[in-house]
Amino acid sequence: MDPLILARWQFGVTTAYHYIFVPLTIGLGLIVAIMQSFHYRTGNDMYDRMARFWGKLFVINFTLGVVTGIVQEFQFGMNWSEYSRFVGDIFGIPLAIEALMAFFLESTFLGIWLFGRDRLPKAVHLLSIWLVALGSLVSAIWILMANSWMQQPVGYTLVDGRARLSDPVAVFLNERLLVEAPHTILAALTTGGLFVLGISAWHLMRRHEREMHLRSAQIALVVVAVASLLTATSGHSQAQHTARTQPMKLAAMEALWNSEQPASFSLFASIDQKDGTSAREIKLPYLLSVLAYNNTTSEVKGIHELEAEDVAKYGPGNYIPPVAVVYWSFRAMVGLGMLFILLSLTGLVLWWRGRLERRWFLRFAMVFLFLPYLANFAGWITTEMGRQPWVVQGLLRTASAVSPNVGAVELAVTFIGFTLLYGVLAVLDFYLLYRFARPVATVGQGQQDAGLGDVFAY
Amino acid sequence: MDINTIWYALIAVLFIGYFFLEGFDFGVGILLPIVAKDDTERRIVINTVGPFWDANEVWLITAGGAMFAAFPDWYATLFSGFYLPLFLILVALIVRAVGFEFRGKIADARWRRAADSAIVLGSALPAFLWGVAITNLVRGVPIGADMQFQGNLLTLLNPFSLLGGLVSISVFALHGALFLNLRADEVVAERSRLLALRLWWPSAVVLLAFFLFSYTQTDLFSRSGLVPGTLPVLAMITFVASTVLARLRWNGWAFATTGLTIVLATVVAFEGLYPRVMPSSLGKSFDLTVYNASSSPLTLRVMLIVAIVFVPIVLAYQGYSYWVFRRRVTRRSIPGS
Numbered sequence: 001m002d003p004l005i006l007a008r009w010q011f012g013v014t015t016a017y018h019y020i021f022v023p024l025t026i027g028l029g030l031i032v033a034i035m036q037s038f039h040y041r042t043g044n045d046m047y048d049r050m051a052r053f054w055g056k057l058f059v060i061n062f063t064l065g066v067v068t069g070i071v072q073e074f075q076f077g078m079n080w081s082e083y084s085r086f087v088g089d090i091f092g093i094p095l096a097i098e099a100l101m102a103f104f105l106e107s108t109f110l111g112i113w114l115f116g117r118d119r120l121p122k123a124v125h126l127l128s129i130w131l132v133a134l135g136s137l138v139s140a141i142w143i144l145m146a147n148s149w150m151q152q153p154v155g156y157t158l159v160d161g162r163a164r165l166s167d168p169v170a171v172f173l174n175e176r177l178l179v180e181a182p183h184t185i186l187a188a189l190t191t192g193g194l195f196v197l198g199i200s201a202w203h204l205m206r207r208h209e210r211e212m213h214l215r216s217a218q219i220a221l222v223v224v225a226v227a228s229l230l231t232a233t234s235g236h237s238q239a240q241h242t243a244r245t246q247p248m249k250l251a252a253m254e255a256l257w258n259s260e261q262p263a264s265f266s267l268f269a270s271i272d273q274k275d276g277t278s279a280r281e282i283k284l285p286y287l288l289s290v291l292a293y294n295n296t297t298s299e300v301k302g303i304h305e306l307e308a309e310d311v312a313k314y315g316p317g318n319y320i321p322p323v324a325v326v327y328w329s330f331r332a333m334v335g336l337g338m339l340f341i342l343l344s345l346t347g348l349v350l351w352w353r354g355r356l357e358r359r360w361f362l363r364f365a366m367v368f369l370f371l372p373y374l375a376n377f378a379g380w381i382t383t384e385m386g387r388q389p390w391v392v393q394g395l396l397r398t399a400s401a402v403s404p405n406v407g408a409v410e411l412a413v414t415f416i417g418f419t420l421l422y423g424v425l426a427v428l429d430f431y432l433l434y435r436f437a438r439p440v441a442t443v444g445q446g447q448q449d450a451g452l453g454d455v456f457a458y
Numbered sequence: 459m460d461i462n463t464i465w466y467a468l469i470a471v472l473f474i475g476y477f478f479l480e481g482f483d484f485g486v487g488i489l490l491p492i493v494a495k496d497d498t499e500r501r502i503v504i505n506t507v508g509p510f511w512d513a514n515e516v517w518l519i520t521a522g523g524a525m526f527a528a529f530p531d532w533y534a535t536l537f538s539g540f541y542l543p544l545f546l547i548l549v550a551l552i553v554r555a556v557g558f559e560f561r562g563k564i565a566d567a568r569w570r571r572a573a574d575s576a577i578v579l580g581s582a583l584p585a586f587l588w589g590v591a592i593t594n595l596v597r598g599v600p601i602g603a604d605m606q607f608q609g610n611l612l613t614l615l616n617p618f619s620l621l622g623g624l625v626s627i628s629v630f631a632l633h634g635a636l637f638l639n640l641r642a643d644e645v646v647a648e649r650s651r652l653l654a655l656r657l658w659w660p661s662a663v664v665l666l667a668f669f670l671f672s673y674t675q676t677d678l679f680s681r682s683g684l685v686p687g688t689l690p691v692l693a694m695i696t697f698v699a700s701t702v703l704a705r706l707r708w709n710g711w712a713f714a715t716t717g718l719t720i721v722l723a724t725v726v727a728f729e730g731l732y733p734r735v736m737p738s739s740l741g742k743s744f745d746l747t748v749y750n751a752s753s754s755p756l757t758l759r760v761m762l763i764v765a766i767v768f769v770p771i772v773l774a775y776q777g778y779s780y781w782v783f784r785r786r787v788t789r790r791s792i793p794g795s
Contacts, residue, residue: 063559066512067552073522074544077537084537085605088530089753096523097764103516104772108779111509116782165757403538405606414545421549425556432563458504458562 006411007079007402010418014071016377017422021065023376026140026185027192028058029133031223033126035216040126046212054196054216055129060432062110064425071418073099079411083391083401090156090165091146098142106135140188141181148176150392151383152245163395179241183234186227187379190340191372193224197347198369199437201362208439217365218351225344232337236291243292243300246393248310248319249386251303252326254288261299263288271324276304314394321388329381336375343368461758462748465528466735468765470728472524476517477588477626477720482713483511485634487554487581488627490574493638493650497567498792500574504558505787506641511558513776515551527761531605531751532735539599539607540591543614547584547591554580582627589626593619596727597676601738605746618668618675625668628661629697629720636704636713643788651704654712658701665697676730689729693722 032054039047073095076084084091112120113128120128155170156163165171200217203209243250251257255269255278265287269278286296293300303320310319343364350356391398459467486507494500525533537544557576561569597618600608635654639647669690696718703712731737735751738744752758 059559060563063555067555070515070519070551071548073519074537074548076526077522077533078541078544079538081534081538081606084526084534085530088526088533089757092523092525092527092530092533092753093757093761096520096527096761097768099516099520099523100764100768100772103519104513104776107512107516108772108776111513112779112782115505115509119782159754164754165760168756168760403534405608406538406541410541413542417545417549421552425552428556428560432560435564458501458508458558 001408001412003406003408003411004399004402006408006415007406008398010079010411010415011075013415014068014075014418014422016380017426018065018068018072019376019380020373020426021061021068022136022140023188023191023372024061024195025058025065026133026136026188027190027223027227028054028061028195029129029136029192030189031192031196031219032058033129033133034219036126036129040122046215049209050212050216051129053212056436057195057199057433059110059114060429060436064429066107067425068422069103078414079403079406080391080401081403081405083396086162086396086401087149087392090149090153090163090171093165093168093171094142094146094149098139098146102135102139102142104135106132106139109135137185140185141177144181144184145172145174145177148174148180151180151387152176153392153395158395163392176241176245179234179238183231183238184379186231186234187337187372187376189227190224190231191376193220193227193344194340194365194368194372196220197224197365198367201365202437203439204357205359205362205366206439214356217347217356221344221347221351221356224340225348228337228340228344232341235334235337236294239291240294246387247301248303248306249321249326249383250292251301251306252321252323252386253330253382254300255323255327256288256300256302257304258302259299259305260288260302262286262297263292263300265291266327269327271327273320273323276320317389319389321386326382326386329378329385333375333378333382336371336378339371340368340375461755461762462752463733464762465524465752465758466728466732466748469521469524469528470725472517472521473728474721474724476514476521477630477724478717479510479514479517481585481630481717481720482633482637483507483514484581484585485630485632486638487577487634488585488631489634489638489650489653490578490581493635493642493646493653497570498789499643499646500570501562501792502643502646502787502789503638504561504577505792506638508558509779509783512555513779515555524761524765528753528758529735529746529748529751530753532746535601535605535607535736535746535751536595539601539609540594540614542611543587543591547587550580550583550587552580554584585630586623586627589623590614590619592626592724592727593622595736596730598737598739600740601736601744601746602740603744605744605751608740618671621664621668621671624664625661628657628664629716629723632657632661632700633713633716633720636700636709636716639704639709640713641786643786647709647786651707651709654704655701658704662697669694689722689726693719693726696722 032051035047035054036051038044039051076091109128109131113125113132116125116128149171152174153163154174154176155165155167157166158164197217197220200213200220203213204217239250239253242253254263254266255271256263256266257276257278262285264283264285266278267282267284269281271278288300289296289298292298303323307319311317347356347361347365350358350361387393389397389399391401486503490500490503494503522533522537525536553576557573557580561573561577564570591614594614594616597616599613602608632654635650635657638650639654641647642650696715700712700715700719703709703715733747733749734745735748736746738746753761
């Protein structure tokens with residue numbers, strides 16, 4: 001098998017898997033910190049129980065985020081050594097800063113938070129969970145800065161076929177980062193909020209710890225309502241930015257083969273990549289012009305025209321990303337995002353009327369627990385597949401980035417190894433989350449051992 | 459000192475910090491089934507490193523990130539070259555972390571036995587493989603003019619490097635035993651101290667063999683002549699001192715001396731490499747050095763500012779966490795015992 005294909009699959013699988021845990025770490029970390037702050041301010045024991053309950057789930061999730069993150073840090077050098085040589089001068093900076101500024105902060109203060117409950121003044125213990133939450137947020141910003149540079153390389157010059165840093169400030173304040181970071185972080189908060197809402201709904205269905213879970217659900221609803229709405233608006237900014245900087249990606253997101261002015265938004269299309277056409281399309285007029293340029297008149301360039309431009313600019317080759325994948329994942333992301341807004345607004349209305357515990361709503365909330373994961377995957381697939389064949393937009397092709405001295409056998413060994421290991425971990429993770437999240441009325445002896453207090457030590 | 463050299467020294471510091479810190483939590487993991495006789499004792503042992511091991515591991519992640527930023531060619535050649543050993547290290551670190559974190563979550567004997575195995579294997583394998591990797595790094599591996607590693611797994615599994623692996627695993631185990639002597643409940647601590655005294659002898663044998671072997675296998679000492687210089691001798695002295703101090707029950711000092719042995723040995727390795735970062739066994743002209751493998755001066759300057767600001771902050775709060783958890787983990791502190 002082609003090493004390139006294996007390396008790409010490995011990156012896709014390990015990164016997607018890592019990204020199961022990351023958004024929840026960011027979102028839930030903040031929510032637990034908020035809950036513990038409520039306890040600190042009010043002295044109400046319910047908030048203490050609440051912070052512990054969600055804190056346990058946070059830690060289970062955090063563990064897997066950390067261990068799968070180490071693989072990410074090493075993988076560039078292992079499978080993508082030519083990429084590492086090409087971008088190291090720039091891409092390495094945010095990666096190193098991320099470890100130094102964020103990973104140390106998260107891991108050190110998580111240890112302090114977990115083991116220091118009875119040993120530290122309350123304020124210091126509260127501060128430690130806020131520092132964990134801050135660490136994961138800071139980490140997100142640096143890694144997104146690295147990713148932004150792959151989408152929109154800035155502040156560099158090409159020397160001997162490699163990117164060299166010429167303007168660090170341009171890299172730090174990459175325009176792309178300014179649209180990508182809010183969108184991604186807000187989506188992570190939405191994920192954390194829907195996680196809390198879904199599990200609280202499960203408890204409310206069973207009338208278990210009603211007061212605590214009603215309050216948890218309310219906190220989560222506020223988080224989801226604000227975050228999901230802002231995820232959408234920041235996504236709109238990002239789409240406009242993509243239209244300017246990565247027009248081919250935008251055209252693929254819309255399966256827009258031929259330029260249109262004004263451009264209409266496609267709701268459904270049956271896409272034929274080989275022929276470069278779509279059939280059975282359903283279109284909403286003007287809407288793509290709005291999406292891309294925030295007006296109803298602008299032209300949006302189509303794939304064929306952009307392909308011709310790319311050939312003229314970069315030489316002969318195929319510059320069209322896998323259109324159907326990008327098109328449908330974009331639709332999945334946007335559609336799900338809309339549903340999140342709808343759910344949270346419905347929830348707010350019900351809360352206002354004192355009817356939050358309507359069973360139909362709780363059932364919906366439980367199902368919605370799983371959906372942000374799909375939306376997150378879909379978003380990343382859109383932006384990463386939409387950039388193909390480039391790994392660094394316009395500078396380095398994915399095919400030229402792979403390690404030349406790592407063979408198909410080695411790649412197959414590591415790919416299968418990681419996939420199997422990750423599979424086992426997924427089962428363990430799901431089982432533990434289920435065990436600690438489920439509503440149980442009475443705690444048995446065996447459970448007490450692994451129950452509330454003791455979980456904060458090994 | 460030029461900025462490339464400063465960066466090389468900084469990366470050395472990150473590896474020194476990593477081996478010193480993760481060294482003892484590897485050791486604690488390896489010795490888990492030996493020093494602990496029942497579940498409560500096993501939990502004591504695990505809790506001695508509970509608040510620390512994750513942050514200790516970040517030293518490695520930071521070292522990796524810093525290599526990527528400061529010496530991309532070193533990062534690319536090393537990581538793509540030492541491919542399968544690094545894969546095994548990653549798998550081991552994952553398995554170990556999951557063992558630590560998930561062990562106490564379910565009170566079931568089989569679950570906990572499985573977690574114990576994960577911790578032991580996940581600690582022993584990287585403790586061994588890091589020795590193999592560093593030895594290969596110093597010894598030199600086949601690197602061509604294109605900076606690509608040309609060997610395979612068997613190139614890396616040569617007798618000298620395997621001996622290096624034995625050195626690292628035995629010294630880390632010793633270091634871990636002396637850490638347990640400091641932080642575990644008295645009974646476990648005393649057992650660990652006695653174990654450290656027994657472990658010292660086989661460690662001394664492999665260390666001595668490794669030292670003698672290195673005259674023929676590396677240019678570490680041949681460059682400086684027969685007398686190996688101050689640092690290797692100092693490493694030997696601290697190593698000898700550790701067993702003497704452990705016998706005298708100067709527990710803190712005993713732990714500090716194995717720590718110093720690790721620090722000094724790592725310094726010797728990095729000093730011996732300099733100015734190369736990855737010598738090629740195919741010819742001096744193919745060596746990767748702090749100059750031909752580095753980033754641009756601008757990147758190095760930007761990163762230096764970041765390091766000057768953040769390394770002291772990190773050291774301060776990591777130091778704080780060690781201060782908070784300075785007391786022994788007692789039987790009473792383990793719930794349900």
